[in-house]
Amino acid sequence: LVPQMPEKVQYLLRFSFPLVKELCKKTAVEKFIGGRPGYDKEMLFGWLLIKKVTNWDYRTIASMAGVSHPTLIRANILFLKNHIYEKVMIQLVKRAYKKGLIKGTYVAMDSSFVHTFSKEGEPGSEGWNEFKEGYGFKLHLLIDCETKFPIALCITNGLANDMTLAIPLLKKARPWLSKTGYVLADKGYDWGDLVNWIVKNLHAKAGIPIKKHKRGKNYTWEGSFRNFQQKAKGRTLKKSIYNRRTAVERVFSVLKRTYHLGKEETRGILNFAKNVYLTLICYMLKLFDIANSN
Secondary structure, three states: OOOOOOHHHHHHHOOOOHHHHHHOOOOHHHHHHOOOOOOOHHHHHHHHHHHHHHOOOHHHHHHHHOOOHHHHHHHHHHHHHOOHHHHHHHHHHHHHHHHOOOOOOEEEEEEEEEEOOOOOOOOOOOOOEOOOOEOEEEEEEEEEOOOOOEEEEEEEEOOOOHHHHHHHHHHHHHHHOOOOOEEEOOHHHOOHHHHHHHHHHHOOEEEOOOOOOOOOOOOOHHHHHHHHHHHHOOEOOOHHHHHHHHHHHHHHHHHHHOOOOOOOOOOOHHHHHHHHHHHHHHHHHHHHHHHHHO
């Protein structure tokens, strides 16, 4: 009996990635030097995506692809080192923007912590995160709230402050935020400089709740009210708008539950970055499939 491939595997096998082939093309000098021709990088890229959606081990995927498992591992390293993953993701974002999958009226950002498998400090996961009770990494993500399509990401150690990554994240996504009306985030992003940047550079409003501070000895109701008024400038406090922020939490849930992010027994931030890019590319391709079927 020959088992049929899962539908998600068949779906990825139908895809082609000409950009990968173009970016991995040998230079004239490399062709002159010679050496082994190597495997088709576009084919290896597709099988790495299949490994991600199935969570099968390297040896199983390599056997199905007809290559050795070190070949797949080396290809994974090559795609990250040469920024192939990053460029493919940017191409998908551009295509999504043209197809209307990035509307930009409401965008939301948040971060998600993933534990390192080694359970100890290592390059990229230095410092114990007391809240998460472990060492690990963070994925900072900006998405379109209506379509749940990823727009930009940052990858850091598990102690990185969400607030300080917000502006770099928005700068990455700025070419696709020309129609943005609201930038939504939780209280961890309550920072005056961030609100001012959103208003000045995106001409949008920040849907970020204002933190409540403890009452000190010199507390007065009038002073507290003036402080609130000052902080409320450039923000929307409508709950109906802020509630759209939960879209980014649902995206993280799908990435972890459906695409196994955080279950790969990852050590080191570079390996985490490979998993993040493969996860997001698979997720984005699925959104394109849903959009085409509607």
